[in-house]
Amino acid sequence: MRCRMFGREVASPIVVGSGPASFDADAMIALAKAGAGAVVTKTINLEAAQNPTRHMVQAGAGTLINCEKWSDFPMGRWLDTELPKAVDAGVPVIASVGHTKQDAAACVERIEDLGCLAIELVSYDESTVLPMLEETRRRVSLPIIVKLSPNSPDLVAHARRCVDAGADALTACDSMGPALLVDIETGAPVLGGSDGRGWLSGAQILPFTLEKVCSLRQGLAGIDVPIIGLGGVTTCQAAIQMAMAGATYIGVCSAAILKGPAFVTKLNLDVDAWLSSHGHESLDEICGEVLRHLPQKEASYHMTWDEKTCTRCGRCVRSCPYGARSIDEEGVMRVDAARCRSCGLCVSLCRSLGLA
Ligand SMILES: Cc1cc2nc3c(=O)[nH]c(=O)nc-3n(C[C@H](O)[C@H](O)[C@H](O)COP(=O)(O)O)c2cc1C
Incomplete structure (x- = not known):
């Protein structure tokens, strides 16, 4: 289902979130061919990440726990090789940049010149997001998305500050945690890394993300800001819920890792079929539907x-x-x-x- 995203017509409302499914240009090209409306790069940082062994494991059906850091490519490789290749191949690229003002200053103009669709700013520390956003806004006119953390002490207030500072869209949210899994044969953490902790993503975090997206829509009522609902979408039913909670676009990460680009094709077809079977022509028509039912009145049921x-x-x-x-x-x-x-x-x- 074609739709408009940041002023461009794209193949679908599905956005593949930052992660290993989009670790390089070829992976991003495969996702775009499978029907992704946009693909977010693995997060680009001045330093290449060094990941511990065992940094991504399954934690129940459709669910992952990971302690993977940002991209293990240096920033130069993204700017010189991966981004130009993906953009030239026609991929609507959202370049994920983290995690400080210095990282943003080093690359956002090049990202704009290369013809990316948008920039997504992400940080582990909420206090660094606004300086990074202000620096990026000063340097580029490209649409800027801020990726929100589900651990934010006041998500709506933070989102409002980001919109006031020039964010054109929001991604809600990141993976959740910290989280821990224990190997019962050894007693050791299942994940590598010095503390064995990681971040939960995929099917099990859906209800949390739905609540965050709905709270953002309620708290930002009257502000027309697109939201990429990312966190827990592994089925068509989850994608429809995400739109009804208030998401403009449907983000997917873990499912695209576990099932590959074919998941994007299937999700797109399934969402299309669901919408037409319910008399809708686009996802916009159900965006924020749940808000019409809130607050709920106490009802007696039979x-x-x-x-x-x-x-x-x-x-x-x-x-x-x-x-x-x-x-x-x-x-x-x-x-x-x-x-x-x-x-x-x-x-x-x-x-x-x-x-x-
Ligand atoms: C293995 C793995 C690596 C990830 N790496 C990044 C990253 O580099 N930057 C980022 O912003 N988010 C990263 N994420 C978070 C995802 O973009 C997404 O926010 C999260 O997985 C929730 O979506 P999901 O439930 O569809 O997986 C990563 C997620 C996973 C599973």
Whole structure:
């Protein structure tokens, strides 16, 4: 699904976030061919990163924990080789630059001259973001995206300061943590690095990112700033939720690492199919949909049960903490109204149950 991004028509609203899937020009070209609307480079810094061994491991389905630093290419290689190659091949490149004013000063003009689509500024320390942003704004007219940290003590206030200082868009958010995994055979951390800690990304962080994106939309009401919703999108359903929470574009990183560029093609097709099956022509039409439902009013619900689709598996009976569910000898699901607290758990577990 083609759309506009920073004044350019691009192949889709999918933005591949900074990470190993975009570690060099060839990887970025493959992602663009697969249908990415834009590809963010691995973060460019004055110094090439040195990563510990075991810096990226799976932490449950579709989820990663990593202690990978920024790009292990020196800045010169990006400016002289990788960026020109990717831009010449037609990739809409967002150059990720971190983590200080000095790093930005050393490369942002070259990035603009090379014809990149935008610059994304990222830092581990929130206090360095504004100086980096002001320095970049002074030097280039290219769109500037600020990547926000989910650990920000006041995300909305920080985002507002960034917009006031000239940020054209926001990426929400980065991976979450610090986090730790333990190898139960050795007792050692699963990740390398001196402290064994890393950052969580992928499927398991989706609800956190959705909340951040929604809070940004609520807190920045009236400010028309594009948000790249990045964190936890590994399925079409997650991408649709991300848009409904308020994201303008759909960011993906871990899923593109784990499944390769084909994931981008599939996600694009699946999102397209979902939108048309729900009567929508573009992602814009559902952007921020959840805000229309907030604040929610307390409602009394009537639980429904579809005897045709119920398999009598008994899951609703086992999982009800209040013992309010039972299946009688005729296979009819019974609810003990005196015990039921309308918590909603059974309805979320089974498609034969609903709320009216
Ligand atoms: C192995 C790995 C390396 C990453 N490296 C960077 C990086 O260099 N710069 C950056 O801004 N974000 C980096 N990220 C964070 C991602 O861009 C993204 O914010 C995060 O993974 C959440 O998105 P996801 O849940 O779709 O993976 C990295 C993520 C992973 C998994």
